[in-house]
Amino acid sequence: MAEIDSNVQPAVEAFEEAVSGESMGHKLRRTLGFRNISAIWILIGIVVVFSAIIPQKFLQAGVWRSLLDANAVTGMTALALIIPLAAGVFNLAIGIQVGAGSIFIGWLLVNMGMSVPVSLVLAGVFGVLIGLVTAWLIVRIRIDSFIATLGVSSLLAAFITAISSGRQILGLPESFAKFGIASIAGITFPVIALIVVAFIVWYLLERTPSGRRVYATGGNIEAARLSGINTSAVIYGSLAACGLLTALGGVVLSAKLANADPTVGPGYLVPAFTAAFLGSTQFKQGRFNVWGTMVSVFVLALGVKGLQLWGAPPWISDAFNGFSLLVAVGLAKFQRNSESFKAIRRTLRMDKPPAAAVESSPG
């Protein structure tokens, strides 16, 4: 190491060579390194620890199956959130949007007596409208996204109480509620919906020009605009997509509960943000991304579950989520500032087999 440090310039060149003509082994090590997939290492850690201390409770098959099912809505909310986050928009209304979707479909089905297909379409339209209004506030009225979404969240809270009178809406039709529990090949319908949504969001963000524009807008809105991107349209689109997905999350939630509860929405806010930010530190070096977010949702859920089974008090889930959010954002900050890229470069340099480094440095 010492000789590398004393020969910084050749080592930097060696790094540049390493990046352009990276060897397979090196690439593999980088891909599987803690920095790239820390959540998966944490996941393994959680499994090992809880399997050791409470094997009889933790290793039951039911725990794992219910974990997937119980977190389908959280996962959908987190996926809905990463779209505006990638576009540089903070959506603090994300939790309450799920709650509003949930209560709205209940109200349509029960109070309005509408059919299931019509209600589903209306709930989707409702979600998109919320997104468009929020985007209008941000783009047209130029309200900072923090404040705009905070305002919208309070309006939605009022809306929820107004149409539900603050009470649960019970008696959702059987044909609707069965979606919440139906399963195909042992996988429940909400989990299937989550997987489908994950693939669609991944495809849109990572594989299409539209997704690229979303990342560009979030990365540097001025440079994006100067590249000919309609950044306003990107913000409208990302919030509309987010609105649609949160409405879907709300629908799934109502189907699972077989009723609509006016109090459930806000509880999704922190877990969604935690998963999105922890997810951004995974795989993609600081970009919000689908698979990082998905892994994070389940790492966090498994952590909470393990602690609960171990006998931790009920406040543990809030504490764990809050703590993890702070750690995740801290990590994301660390990865994003330019200093850290130097750190990544340094780390990569040190990862190189010593022989190669010495070879390429003349001294």
Place this chain on the structure above:
Amino acid sequence: MGKVLLEASGISKAFPGVKALDEVSLQVESGQIVALVGHNGSGKSTLVKILAGVYQADAGVITTPGGGEPGAGKHDGLHFIHQDLGLIPMLTAVENIDLSRQHGRRSLLPFKSRREQARARELVAQFGAHFNVNIPVVALSPAERTIVAIARALDGWTSHDNVLVLDEPTAALQEEEVRKLFAAVRRVVAAGAGVIVISHRLDEVVELADRVVVLRDGRLVADQTRGNFDKKTLVQLIAGVEESPEVALAAHNSGGDVMLSLRGLSCAEIKGLDLEVRAGEIVGVTGLLGSGMEQIGGAVFGSIPSTGEVLVGGVPVKRGAPKAAVSAGVGFVPSDRRRFGSVITMNARENLTLPQLRPLRNALGSISISRERDESTEWMNRVDVKPRGSGERTFSLFSGGNQQKVIIAKWMRNRPRVLVLEEPTQGVDVGAQSSIHALIARVASEGAAVLVSSSDTKELVSLCHRVVVLHDGVIARTFEGVDLTESNVLKTTLDPMALADSSMNGGPSNG
């Protein structure tokens, strides 16, 4: 002779009080690299802004390669690459190159990702460069990033009849990197395009350019083809005729004690700088972009990370802590007044008292507004802020000159032992410039050590007792007394290596 791609003739542009461009003409042919040189205020950037369509010329005709008006986007055939490159740091080279492409209806269909990557690799390879196009561009070297930006500009070209304008492309580059970039630029022109390079680095201009256009004070002073210019003639052309040595502040206050000393000060751009400033002395610092001139103020004040020692009155000041610097009696007037020099949403009174609120507290510990008002009014009158009695006015509503006066007054109120100023008269009208200079001289005469960094040579020569020229983070030369002339400083700034050049007055007065 290649085909003429861009022709600008008889371009004039006036701003209130200044004639920025006076009948300037410029021609770029196919296969030609034209360097546009000139010092600050020569009209260079005005000309570029006119070509980009940011400003409208008052007179003159511009024929663009694409036939459209300047600034007509894709139709003018002009491509500008500014110093900041306009890339999205978190995206990869492939993604950045693809950004400006129109996808139309294909927005929701997948990328042809293989083809896209192959294309990016091919574009990059055109420049003889090979680097990973699939990592975020922040992880690339500066030259590689510049190549990505050029590749992106070239991506949309249907023919080679285009002109690429590079604004200070090498300011952030190491020597090896500059070579890579030049190879890339040569390939662009070899294919038949034209290139305009704006640069202060004359070695590079001599190496690269087929033709050099020199501007001075808004006029075209030379338009030479390769073989008819060398570095020495360029320096002469840019700096102008030798002026009679103007000894501005001959009364060098050598009696004062050393108040500020920098020992081995280092930061990103500065490498182990040693400098001493006496009480009552005004020392100027200048240099090209990347020389360390822009960072010295922040490094001394502690607003940017640095190593080495800063001593005020012989006592070391804690590094990286503006609060410690303020308590040690250091004041800092940064170049970006609106972002760093003031809180523009507060009023002038609140800005003025911000560094020292303690003396304004009354018995209950709250700020005595009446005392604050009296004190700030007094200071604003002392530094002649107009209109009188405008202490309650929001800071953003003041002119640049008046803002700067308030910012200087805010430090004067602190009885500074050291005052550090960056570009003190940037964006300030001519009238206010001289009164700001007078204020700075007053601060020094009251016993403070003053350090001024500026790219305005004229300003430094008339204001300072001593001027230090930085190059690559170290002192290239120091001028004082009869050697301190605008032309000497400017020549050294442009050509720091010509230390032993006997054509200059006197020898180096400092290693």
